[in-house]
Amino acid sequence: MKQWQSILLYCGAAYLILLLGPIAGLDIPRIVGEIAKSPEVLIQQLLVGLVNGAIIAIIALGYTLVYGIIELINFAHGDLYMLGAFASLSMVGMFNVQDGSPLQAGLLPMLAALVVSSVFCAGLNMLAERYAYRPLRNAPRLAPLISAIGVSFIFINVGLFWGGLRILFPIMGANAAAPKSFPDLLPRIDILKALGIQTSITFTTKDLIVLVVAIVLMVGLNLFVNYTKPGKAMRATAQNRDAARIMGINVNQIIALTFLIGGALAGAAGLLVGLYNNTVVFTMGFTAGLRAFTAAVLGGIGNIVGAMLGGVLIGVLSALSDQYLSSRWTNAWVFAVLVIILAFRPGGLLGENVQEKV
Amino acid sequence: MSSPGSSGPLNRRSLIALTLTTLAIGVLASACQETTSSGPGSSPTGSAPTSTTAGNTVKIVSSLPMTGSSLGQTQTIVNGIKQVLEETNATVCDGKLKIEFEIMDDATAAAGKWDPAQVTSNANKAVSDSSVVAVIGTFNSGAAKLAIPILNSANVVMVSPANTYPGLTKPGKGEGKEPDVYYPNGKRNYTRVVPADDLQGAAGANWAKSLGLKRVFILDDQELYGKGIADIFEQTGKKIGLEILGHEGIDAKASDYKALMTKIKALNPDLIYFGGITQNNAGQLVKDMRNVGMTPDQVKFMGPDGIFEQALIDAAGKDAEGVLATFGGVPGSQLQGAGKTWYENYKKKFNAEPEAYAAYGYEAASVVVKAIGNVCKNDRAAIRDAVLATKDFDGVLGKWSFDQYGDTTLSTLSGNMVKNGKYEFSQLLKAE
Numbered sequence: 088m089k090q091w092q093s094i095l096l097y098c099g100a101a102y103l104i105l106l107l108g109p110i111a112g113l114d115i116p117r118i119v120g121e122i123a124k125s126p127e128v129l130i131q132q133l134l135v136g137l138v139n140g141a142i143i144a145i146i147a148l149g150y151t152l153v154y155g156i157i158e159l160i161n162f163a164h165g166d167l168y169m170l171g172a173f174a175s176l177s178m179v180g181m182f183n184v185q186d187g188s189p190l191q192a193g194l195l196p197m198l199a200a201l202v203v204s205s206v207f208c209a210g211l212n213m214l215a216e217r218y219a220y221r222p223l224r225n226a227p228r229l230a231p232l233i234s235a236i237g238v239s240f241i242f243i244n245v246g247l248f249w250g251g252l253r254i255l256f257p258i259m260g261a262n263a264a265a266p267k268s269f270p271d272l273l274p275r276i277d278i279l280k281a282l283g284i285q286t287s288i289t290f291t292t293k294d295l296i297v298l299v300v301a302i303v304l305m306v307g308l309n310l311f312v313n314y315t316k317p318g319k320a321m322r323a324t325a326q327n328r329d330a331a332r333i334m335g336i337n338v339n340q341i342i343a344l345t346f347l348i349g350g351a352l353a354g355a356a357g358l359l360v361g362l363y364n365n366t367v368v369f370t371m372g373f374t375a376g377l378r379a380f381t382a383a384v385l386g387g388i389g390n391i392v393g394a395m396l397g398g399v400l401i402g403v404l405s406a407l408s409d410q411y412l413s414s415r416w417t418n419a420w421v422f423a424v425l426v427i428i429l430a431f432r433p434g435g436l437l438g439e440n441v442q443e444k445v
Numbered sequence: 446m447s448s449p450g451s452s453g454p455l456n457r458r459s460l461i462a463l464t465l466t467t468l469a470i471g472v473l474a475s476a477c478q479e480t481t482s483s484g485p486g487s488s489p490t491g492s493a494p495t496s497t498t499a500g501n502t503v504k505i506v507s508s509l510p511m512t513g514s515s516l517g518q519t520q521t522i523v524n525g526i527k528q529v530l531e532e533t534n535a536t537v538c539d540g541k542l543k544i545e546f547e548i549m550d551d552a553t554a555a556a557g558k559w560d561p562a563q564v565t566s567n568a569n570k571a572v573s574d575s576s577v578v579a580v581i582g583t584f585n586s587g588a589a590k591l592a593i594p595i596l597n598s599a600n601v602v603m604v605s606p607a608n609t610y611p612g613l614t615k616p617g618k619g620e621g622k623e624p625d626v627y628y629p630n631g632k633r634n635y636t637r638v639v640p641a642d643d644l645q646g647a648a649g650a651n652w653a654k655s656l657g658l659k660r661v662f663i664l665d666d667q668e669l670y671g672k673g674i675a676d677i678f679e680q681t682g683k684k685i686g687l688e689i690l691g692h693e694g695i696d697a698k699a700s701d702y703k704a705l706m707t708k709i710k711a712l713n714p715d716l717i718y719f720g721g722i723t724q725n726n727a728g729q730l731v732k733d734m735r736n737v738g739m740t741p742d743q744v745k746f747m748g749p750d751g752i753f754e755q756a757l758i759d760a761a762g763k764d765a766e767g768v769l770a771t772f773g774g775v776p777g778s779q780l781q782g783a784g785k786t787w788y789e790n791y792k793k794k795f796n797a798e799p800e801a802y803a804a805y806g807y808e809a810a811s812v813v814v815k816a817i818g819n820v821c822k823n824d825r826a827a828i829r830d831a832v833l834a835t836k837d838f839d840g841v842l843g844k845w846s847f848d849q850y851g852d853t854t855l856s857t858l859s860g861n862m863v864k865n866g867k868y869e870f871s872q873l874l875k876a877e
Contacts, residue, residue, distance in 0.1 A: 128711050135704045142700075186763040260759030264513050266728045268762030289738055364701045365736070366729045366760060374698045406704035414705050415667065415694040 100427045107423055111416035118411045131288050132406040138294045140395075140402025141301035142363065145356045146379035147386070147394035148308060149349040155389035156325045156345045157224070162235040163215060164353060165376015166242035167208055171357025172367045173249050174204035176269055180258030186270045193272030197362070204354035212350025213343055221339070239372075246369035266368035269361040297363055301395070304352065309391050317344060325389075385425055387438025396436055400424075503823050504545040504574065505813055508567045508582035508592065510552035510559045518754065519584055521799050522606050523548060525806030526581060528791065529814055537818035544817065545576070551588055558724065564588045568595035577601060578828045579813045581806070586610030587669050589635070593627040597634045602829035604813055605637040606805035609645060609750070609773050610673055614850040618643050624850075634829050636851035638808045638842070640773045640858060642670070645749055646677025648858045648874040649718065649771045650685060658715040658745060660688045664705075664730065666721030667694040674749045675720025690714055697725035702733040710739050717744060722751035728760025735764045745769060753801055758866055768863045771874065774842065775859050777804050779870050784841040808840045 107113065122129050149164045182196035215238050223231040251263030260267050273293045279286055312318040323331040324341045332338050360375070361367050382401050386393025401421055408417040428436065507526060509519040526546065535544045549567045553560040564583065571577045572595060580596060580603045583589045589608045596603050612619015613627065613635065628634070653661065661682060665675035675692065682689055690712045695702065709717060717734060719727055731746055746768050748757075753770040761768065777788045777799040787807060791799045815838075816831035836846040845855045858874040 125711065128707070131707055131711075132704055135707055139701065139703065260756070262517060262756045262759065265723060265756035266726070266760035268728070268732075268760055270762070360700070364729065365732050365762070365764075368760075370698070371700060375700050378700075406707075409704035410708045413693055414696065418696055 096430045099430065103423050103427065107416065107419060111419065112412045121411060127287050128410065132410045133403060134288070134290055134294065136403030136406030137399055138297050138363075138402070139406065140382075140399030141298050142356070142360055142398075143375075143378050143382045143401055144395045144398030145301050145304060145352065145359065146375055147383040147398050148304065148391065149353050149356075150376075150380050150383040151386075151388055151391060151394045152308075152345055152349045152352075154383070156321055157220075157342060158228075159220060159231050159235065160380065161349070162232070162376070162380075163238035163242055164349065165374075165379065166239045166246065166372035167212055167215075167350060168353040168357045168360070168375060169246050169367075169369060169372030170211065170242055170249075171204040171208045171354035172269075172361045172371065173246055173357070173369075174207045174354065175200040175358040175361050176258060176267060176367050177249075177256045178203045179270055179272070180256050184270055184272065186268070188270070188272065190272070190274050193270070197272055197358070200358050201355060204358050205351040206354070208354030208357070209347045209350035212346045212353065216343060216346040221342075239376075243369060243372065246372070250369050264369065266366050269365045269367050271362075271365055273362050293363065297359060300355075300359060304355075305391060305395050308348075308352075311348075312391065317341065321345060381422075381425060385428060385435055387435030390435070390437045393435055393437035400436075501541060502543045502545060502576060503578045503817060504547060504576040505579045505581060505810070505817075506547045506549050506567075506571050506577055508549045508551045508564070508571070508580055508588075509584045510588075511548065511550040512552040512554050513556075513558050515552070515558065515584055517756070518607075518800050518802050521795075521803035522581075522584070522806030524791070524795050524799070525606075525803045525808075526810040528787075528794065528807055529810035533814055537814060538821040542817065542821055544814065549582075551583060559583070559585045559588045561588075561591055564591045565595065568592040571601060572596065572599040576823065578817065578823060578825050579604065579832070581606065581809050581813065583608065584802075585670070586613060589613055590627065590669075593635050594629055597628050597632070598630050600630075600632075600634065600825040600829055602813070602816075602825070602832045603635050604809040604832060605635070605639070606809040607639055607802050608637050609639060609642045610670055611641045611643040611677075612673075613637075613641075614852050615641065615643065616850075632829075633833060633851050636812075636832060636835075636847050636853075638812065638853050639802075639805050640856055641852060642674045642749070642773070643677055644856055645771050645773045645858055646674045646720075647681040648860075649674075649747060649749065650678050650681035650687060652769070652771065652860045652872075652874050653682070653716055653718070653747060654685055654687060656745070658687075660690055660712070660714045661716045661718055662690045662709045662712060662714045663692040664695050664717065664719045664721070665692070666697045666719075666725035668697075668721065668725065670751060671719075671721035671725065671749075673720070674751075675718065678718055678720065695721075695726070695730070697721070699726065699729075702726075702730055703737055706730075706733045706737045706739070709734070710737050714744055717746050719746065719748045719752070721748065723754060723757045723760060727752045727757055728765075731757075731761040731768060732764050741767045747771070749773075750801065753861060753868060755868075758863055758868070765863045765866070769871075770861050770863075770868065772801055772859050772861060774801070774805065774855070775857060775873070776801055776861065776868075776870050779859065779873075780804060780841060781843070783839070784843070787841040804841050808842050811840055812838060 146168055150161060153159055153161045178200035179196045184193055184196050219234045219238050220231050223234055247263055250259055253259045273296055275291045275293045278290050278292060279288060312321060320336045320341045323336055324338055328338055378401060382397035383394050385400060386397030404421050404424055405417050408420045507523060509522060511519055530544060530546055536542060551559050551564045551567050553563050571580050580601060583592055583605060584607045586608045589605060593603060612623035614624050616624060663675050663679055665672040679689055679692055719730055721727060727748060748770050750772045753772045758765045780788055791803060812832060812835055816828050819831045820827045833847060833851060838845055842855060845853050848854055859870060860872050860874050861868045862871045
């Protein structure tokens with residue numbers, strides 16, 4: 088980068104902060120004072136941000152995986168995750184478990200919901216790939232992107248329709264478009280209190296489960312991509328599709344497999360978020376998808392660890408902004424930081440600077 | 446990639462296209478069904494097209510969101526209007542003037558709620574149909590802002606059963622040049638039968654104080670209605686000695702509010718007041734305040750009539766227990782006298798509990814029908830003046846008048862609380 092360019096970037100970053108700062112309550116002495124007064128609040132918010140970031144990261148995996156292999160931004164992924172949450176809710180509703188029942192009663196429904204929603208979403212994602220993306224694979228870049236937006240609209244409407252099926256699923260409530268309550272099945276034991284530590288910080292088993300699931304998924308996916316034969320084929324396909332085909336890799340099958348894994352992850356994420364946030368609504372896919380996509384880009388899209396990093400960064404930033412600035416401005420801050428980071432590292436935090444393909 | 450040259454995949458593809466189209470049509474059809482289930486099929490009450498000339502037929506239209514999540518409420522408003530027309534046989538002036546009724550939907554499936562373009566188009570349609578003399582609607586205050594000026598320049602009177610934004614009628618309570626900007630021809634053509642938010646916000650603050658709640662954190666959904674009522678709650682709260690810990694706008698689309706609730710929890714409040722509607726994530730707010738450990742006996746949650754509906758309880762599940770909601774009036778089941786009779790009739794006729802605004806739909810239609818009866822001809826300006834001149838009206842809500850701004854003189858509001866998965870009336874509230 089030339090020197091004058093970086094000076095321009097610094098000026099731009101400073102301008103953004105100067106512009107946002109005063110109106111959004113950026114008052115460093117006050118913030119430092121508040122942190123000094125109760126460091127426990129800071130730690131609590133970091134924990135909240137970490138767990139929220141893990142959830143964002145799980146959804147971001149689906150974006151990263153698909154982008155990594157066919158350079159398609161799968162805008163339908165967020166809505167696929169929403170359908171996963173609906174499938175899970177319907178499943179849990181069929182077992183008729185009550186809100187707040189003990190873990191033993193919820194275990195079987197949760198397992199059933201996991202299987203059903205993963206299989207359902209994986210199948211749906213493969214169908215979308217086969218009939219909405221594959222025919223456009225050699226078309227100009229924008230065509231599959233638009234097609235993905237179309238699939239996203241279809242999914243949203245399916246969600247709205249599903250929410251009205253109260254004859255089949257009474258758990259959907261009286262109104263198709265209204266948010267639905269997801270039964271609270273995960274145990275919530277305060278770990279720090281159980282360990283005998285006297286503090287006002289709460290960190291429950293529920294939070295821990297989300298973190299553990301996120302980390303297991305990241306590690307598992309990383310191992311799969313790096314150390315198995317299909318994983319190797321996926322990497323080869325990502326690198327050069329034609330060369331991979333010459334080497335005897337069935338490219339179509341490998342891409343279908345990628346969508347299958349991405350879909351299964353979306354289904355699992357739907358269940359997990361339903362269990363964690365306890366609310367499901369047909370519009371939830373868009374917001375979550377936007378944040379996850381941002382996290383994937385921030386971490387370096389195509390990079391699995393990057394998705395985790397980007398997700399956690401976004402989660403922590405929003406939590407801190409909610410605490411020390413103003414919730415009204417949280418989104419503005421998150422995206423301002425995103426712009427600044429991408430200005431200096433266009434490929435994302437862990438992204439490689441991809442050579443321009445000519 | 447295989448090019449779609451051979452006929453095999455092409456056929457398969459067209460088959461899939463056909464399936465998808467069918468699916469899409471199915472989804473659309475089901476959406477439409479929701480729209481029309483109330484409507485045109487069973488519509489113009491008692492007004493089979495007869496050979497009467499336009500001279501002795503007038504029309505009133507309703508413009509309400511009949512698509513999406515407001516449907517539960519608007520359906521009962523329409524039922525209330527139909528009741529009035531049925532009871533009067535849809536005629537006034539000893540049978541000389543017939544009244545037709547048309548239902549318009551100001552929401553679209555794409556928006557999922559009221560749509561500005563649809564509101565404007567409905568108003569223009571009403572104006573261009575010379576038999577239309579009155580509009581009953583809208584449901585949302587934001588929609589009223591658009592409809593009033595269009596109807597105003599054509600002298601069509603509008604009676605709202607549900608708008609509560611103060612700036613629509615009262616000078617000094619809204620922004621800038623409100624309310625005069627809505628009345629370009631200089632004459633008022635808008636009234637409402639429900640008390641405005643300046644009363645409801647104040648009543649909420651007074652109720653909080655009477656319940657012994659002192660430390661309050663205020664949230665709003667950053668919309669016209671929600672922020673407006675939250676601001677009034679804050680002003681009144683400061684006046685009567687509540688301690689306001691903070692006031693923030695939420696991102697209505699966020700997936701959770703744990704960080705925000707953690708912050709609020711550290712401030713140790715007695716009450717969280719949310720100015721906003723269920724559709725802007727009120728259920729998630731309630732869930733997350735419990736999720737971060739604010740227990741129902743320590744911290745209460747209160748909102749305005751925007752959360753006074755079953756949808757909130759569906760969204761918040763067991764965490765909804767104990768949620769408080771003010772309502773700019775009295776629930777049907779608590780009405781006295783004529784109101785009690787109406788409530789019984791409604792339940793018998795529609796075989797269902799009326800939602801909160803049904804009585805207001807009934808009252809709005811009664812006022813309009815009575816005004817038409819006083820004028821006895823198709824004269825928009827005269828009917829407008831007759832509605833605005835309504836004094837000492839003896840309706841189902843009690844005895845009331847329109848003040849000089851077109852607002853009802855009723856100021857009795859109610860406080861309601863969720864008990865066993867249902868909103869229950871808890872007490873009458875006064876704004877003062």
